[in-house]
Amino acid sequence: MSPAEYKNDVGLRVEPVDGPEDIEQAFHCVSEAFGRQAQDGVWIAMNPGWDTVSGKASGAARMVARWKETTSDKNGNPNTVFLKATLPATKPNDERVIAGLAIWVQASCVEGHGDSPDDDVAKAMNLEGLYPGNESEQRYLAQVMSSLHHTRNEVIKEKASQLPPAVMVLDLCAVDPAYQRKGIARGLVQWGLDEAERRGNLEAILEGSSMGRHVYAKMGFEAQLPEIVYHVDEESASRDRPSNLFMRRKGNSS
Numbered sequence: 003m004s005p006a007e008y009k010n011d012v013g014l015r016v017e018p019v020d021g022p023e024d025i026e027q028a029f030h031c032v033s034e035a036f037g038r039q040a041q042d043g044v045w046i047a048m049n050p051g052w053d054t055v056s057g058k059a060s061g062a063a064r065m066v067a068r069w070k071e072t073t074s075d076k077n078g079n080p081n082t083v084f085l086k087a088t089l090p091a092t093k094p095n096d097e098r099v100i101a102g103l104a105i106w107v108q109a110s111c112v113e114g115h116g117d118s119p120d121d122d123v124a125k126a127m128n129l130e131g132l133y134p135g136n137e138s139e140q141r142y143l144a145q146v147m148s149s150l151h152h153t154r155n156e157v158i159k160e161k162a163s164q165l166p167p168a169v170m171v172l173d174l175c176a177v178d179p180a181y182q183r184k185g186i187a188r189g190l191v192q193w194g195l196d197e198a199e200r201r202g203n204l205e206a207i208l209e210g211s212s213m214g215r216h217v218y219a220k221m222g223f224e225a226q227l228p229e230i231v232y233h234v235d236e237e238s239a240s241r242d243r244p245s246n247l248f249m250r251r252k253g254n255s256s
């Protein structure tokens with residue numbers, strides 16, 4: 003994969019992460035964006051203690067573990083790409099500043115064309131490791147994640163009988179609030195769209211939050227209405243969950 007770079011007048015660069023340290027730094031952007039700013043109830047439940055030193059370290063460690071487990075498709079492309087968005091250092095000799103993170107996933111039910119969605123959400127997300135012995139929290143999160151990814155997984159299944167039998171999924175996109183509205187998310191999304199085209203003009207899909215959907219709509223994604231409905235047990239119905247819209251963007255030639 004060529005490490006594409008996107009530069010604009012703020013000196014933005016978008017490229018795959020270099021190592022665990024990048025992800026550890028980027029986790030700060032993610033927690034500021036999803037935790038502090040958006041107060042996203044699902045992200046917060048998936049990242050207990052996100053606003054504490056130990057919770058942050060655990061959240062970053064889970065991301066690093068996921069990054070290390072990246073598989074490849076039959077052409078040698080990584081099925082998961084952790085992208086960092088960096089801005090120039092503010093002081094001489096300092097490193098560039100990580101301002102945002104995106105995770106793009108090439109997904110497919112066909113062997114060799116991408117990662118297949120997991121039927122067992124609790125196992126895939128190691129919910130027992132996250133909430134040891136807390137069955138009701140594990141059940142709640144499994145229900146929430148299955149609901150959130152329901153249409154995504156249906157599309158991946160439909161694609162199995164089409165050519166190409168894969169999609170590019172924007173699994174996460176976050177920009178540190180300190181650096182928002184500078185075109186950083188746009189750069190992270192454009193990288194994935196270019197990569198989707200390079201990998202065979204794959205369709206790009208995502209779940210757009212109330213903040214993210216504005217960026218994606220500007221970049222050619224169309225919202226599939228109505229908004230995602232979370233199917234959860236009655237006892238958890240009143241818990242706070244973010245609004246999300248499933249959105250898709252056809253490849254350039256389709």
Ligand SMILES: CC(C)(COP(=O)(O)OP(=O)(O)OC[C@H]1O[C@@H](n2cnc3c(N)ncnc32)[C@H](O)[C@@H]1OP(=O)(O)O)[C@@H](O)C(=O)NCCC(=O)NCCS
Binds near residue numbers: 035177178183216218
């Ligand atoms: C959504 C998010 C990633 C956008 O990041 P960003 O770097 O500020 O976005 P960009 O600067 O690339 O925005 C590109 C365009 O999208 C639109 N846009 C971006 N954020 C917007 C917002 N909050 N409201 C309305 N339009 C918005 C604007 O048209 C913007 O261009 P402009 O600033 O020239 O008007 C960031 O706000 C964020 O991390 N939010 C919290 C977490 C989240 O919801 N992530 C998305 C999950 S799907």
